[in-house]
Amino acid sequence: MRKVTFVKAIVKLYFITALGFSFDHFIHAAEKVGLHGIGAVSMPFAIDGLAVVGMVLRSKDFDNTTNKIGLWLQMICGTLSLAVNIYAGNTIGESIQGAVWVVLYVTLESVSGKIKSRKAVEDADAIAQAEAAIAAASAWLSVCTHPTTCTSEAQCQSKTSAAVKRSKTMARKARLVKTQNAALASLVSA
């Protein structure tokens, strides 16, 4: 578990570093087109910031529609950020570096979310299996209609079969009485 936390922390660190580089590149790009001060600083917040919001909206905590909106936000803002970072470079090397950082920050966040230890996955499987076993073993409970709820499947079955036997006996007795009555009636009328 500790290893997983450690790796996740490193991935997060890369993510923040990449965002930092992108921030710097945005300022360069803004200066290139003559933006200064708050105008320049607001650009990374608008584009990289929205890309990060998109990433968060893609997490499991949100419903499918929100996940889709998040993916669109991430794709649009990620592409814009990529363009800005490439434009910010004064040399081909700087442009490539800019592109690499954007790709890193766009992909790393989801990588971090997908890192799971083998044990955690196996534990989750074991819990699911145990739950399924319990559900299967207690299936009889949901069909028990006895006035006092049974405490075991065997008890429930024996109660049910006893009740069936009782009703069969009663039916047989009723038929017997009917036949006797009919016989009596035919004797009387004769």
Ligand SMILES: [Zn+2]
């Ligand atoms: Zn029962």
